[in-house]
Amino acid sequence: MWLEILCVSVVSLWALYWYLTKDYKHWTNLGIAQDEPSFPWGSLLGEVIKGKKSSAELLRDQYDRYNTKAYGGYIFLKPILVIRDPELAKIVLVRDFNNFVDRSGSITRDRSKHSTLTDKIWSRQLTTLVGDEWKCIRSTLSPIFTSGKMKVMFSLMKVVSNEFVDVIRKYSDEEKAFDLKDLCGRFTMDSISSCAIGVNAGSFHEDETAFVKNAKGLFDRSILAMLFYVLSLIPGVNDLFGRLGISVSRPQETKFFYNVIKATVEARQKSGEKRNDVIDLMIRIMKEEEIAAQDEDLDQFENDAKLKGPVKKAEFDELTMIANAMVMLLAGYETTATTMAWALFEITRDAKIQKKLAEEIQQFDDPSYADFMNMPYLDCVVNESLRKYPQATAISRGSQSNYVLEDVNIPIRQGHDVYVNVIGIHYDPQYYATPYEFNPDHFTREAKAARHPYAFLPFGHGPRACIGMRFAILELKIALFYAVQNFELLKCEQTPDVVEFDPKSGFTSSKHPLIIKACLRT
Numbered sequence: 001m002w003l004e005i006l007c008v009s010v011v012s013l014w015a016l017y018w019y020l021t022k023d024y025k026h027w028t029n030l031g032i033a034q035d036e037p038s039f040p041w042g043s044l045l046g047e048v049i050k051g052k053k054s055s056a057e058l059l060r061d062q063y064d065r066y067n068t069k070a071y072g073g074y075i076f077l078k079p080i081l082v083i084r085d086p087e088l089a090k091i092v093l094v095r096d097f098n099n100f101v102d103r104s105g106s107i108t109r110d111r112s113k114h115s116t117l118t119d120k121i122w123s124r125q126l127t128t129l130v131g132d133e134w135k136c137i138r139s140t141l142s143p144i145f146t147s148g149k150m151k152v153m154f155s156l157m158k159v160v161s162n163e164f165v166d167v168i169r170k171y172s173d174e175e176k177a178f179d180l181k182d183l184c185g186r187f188t189m190d191s192i193s194s195c196a197i198g199v200n201a202g203s204f205h206e207d208e209t210a211f212v213k214n215a216k217g218l219f220d221r222s223i224l225a226m227l228f229y230v231l232s233l234i235p236g237v238n239d240l241f242g243r244l245g246i247s248v249s250r251p252q253e254t255k256f257f258y259n260v261i262k263a264t265v266e267a268r269q270k271s272g273e274k275r276n277d278v279i280d281l282m283i284r285i286m287k288e289e290e291i292a293a294q295d296e297d298l299d300q301f302e303n304d305a306k307l308k309g310p311v312k313k314a315e316f317d318e319l320t321m322i323a324n325a326m327v328m329l330l331a332g333y334e335t336t337a338t339t340m341a342w343a344l345f346e347i348t349r350d351a352k353i354q355k356k357l358a359e360e361i362q363q364f365d366d367p368s369y370a371d372f373m374n375m376p377y378l379d380c381v382v383n384e385s386l387r388k389y390p391q392a393t394a395i396s397r398g399s400q401s402n403y404v405l406e407d408v409n410i411p412i413r414q415g416h417d418v419y420v421n422v423i424g425i426h427y428d429p430q431y432y433a434t435p436y437e438f439n440p441d442h443f444t445r446e447a448k449a450a451r452h453p454y455a456f457l458p459f460g461h462g463p464r465a466c467i468g469m470r471f472a473i474l475e476l477k478i479a480l481f482y483a484v485q486n487f488e489l490l491k492c493e494q495t496p497d498v499v500e501f502d503p504k505s506g507f508t509s510s511k512h513p514l515i516i517k518a519c520l521r522t
């Protein structure tokens, strides 16, 4: 009897294993090179989840193992096509965008009447919206980030840069070493809260303000928070949680921001005060005023990012507005702070680069927005930081139909995903002569002209690319400018010698604190 039970159990388990892993030969069967998966993680997650490798290292290693334009991989049991060729990236991200509108694994969180207020806020954010609903909101919000609007945000960011310089001055006077990630985090938190939420976060205050405390809570990566997030991906679970009154979306912090933004909106509406920041522009959208785009000089990234074809007008209610003011903080805080920290670290490590940058900066006393757009070496330094440390190591898209990727003739099933291996392309010597070095000359006018434009993808590309690209670049330029204008940035004993990525971080952040010193420039 026991023997029979044992046999049936073994056969059942084997059958279950066979059933679950039957797709693990998907790419081999199609004659496409594949990175061998292991159950249950597949090939793109296991070492990252186990904390053995950062996603940057894993993807870079995989990229280097192949010489084909694409290779196969798996996330859990699902086949993923990984692209390692800029032209194929362009086809997926731009040319055939209508088949690849959403990021992979996109979920529409339940919108039933049982969803809690905070879950509804998270489901209306640009990052989580899908399909036509996303198109409506994206085209409504795009005019907020045009260069005309950036000029206004520029003056708000400059106010933040004064506090940034004051803090570095204090460290310099006290001859104290400081952590770049912490400093840059404060700069980006205050810039985004001022420009997008319309409040002063007070990040440079010695005592942690309620705003900063709650913002940090939004980025909570505790096991419980992760567990709730994973559970919420299961269809119907959000609805069940809603009925039980459980919110999966950091309810306390979300409610805090909901109240802050709502109060700001009400105060503005009452007083008629105008700051021309994101909140003002969204209030105008809510009132159905047209926001002029005023963009004449679009570059290729911006042209490719335009949504083609008719897009329905969005229903832009108060909840959608609050959700999307909040997403600026979520999507723009850590990405920009980490890039800024790497940029300052690299110019600290290389005295020649810092000297060249200081020479360019010293030509300006109090630069205007236009001046910032015309500092070629500063531009090269910022771009090189974005290349060497892309915050999204891969860009993903889900296929909306059964589709054949032309040129390589690879079929992609409806519901399957495509990844663009961004970090692999950014470290490929055929595009960047010395990829492991921090070399701003990778971005001289000639170097850029000689390279495929899709070999640089820190903000993604196409209509679903980063909406805050101009905002982020401006923040990076302002921070670098004022840091180098006022101080000489110096290595100290705690400055790490080697660059290592933190395997526990979802971003390309450093395993070791990036500690430096500063000395007032004479």
Ligand code: HEM
Pocket (backbone or CB within 6 Å): 103, 126, 127, 128, 138, 327, 328, 329, 331, 332, 333, 335, 336, 339, 390, 391, 392, 395, 396, 458, 459, 460, 461, 463, 464, 465, 466, 467, 468, 469, 471, 472
């Ligand atoms: C250095 C800083 C930043 C980097 C490297 C970065 C990178 C990215 C990337 C790679 C994506 C995905 C693009 C794609 O799927 O093709 C993205 C999306 C997004 N980013 Fe950024 N980002 C940065 C800063 C910002 C800032 C400052 C904001 C807002 C003020 C922002 C708002 C967003 C939003 C809302 C999305 C989702 C867009 C959509 O789905 O339509 N980002 N970002």
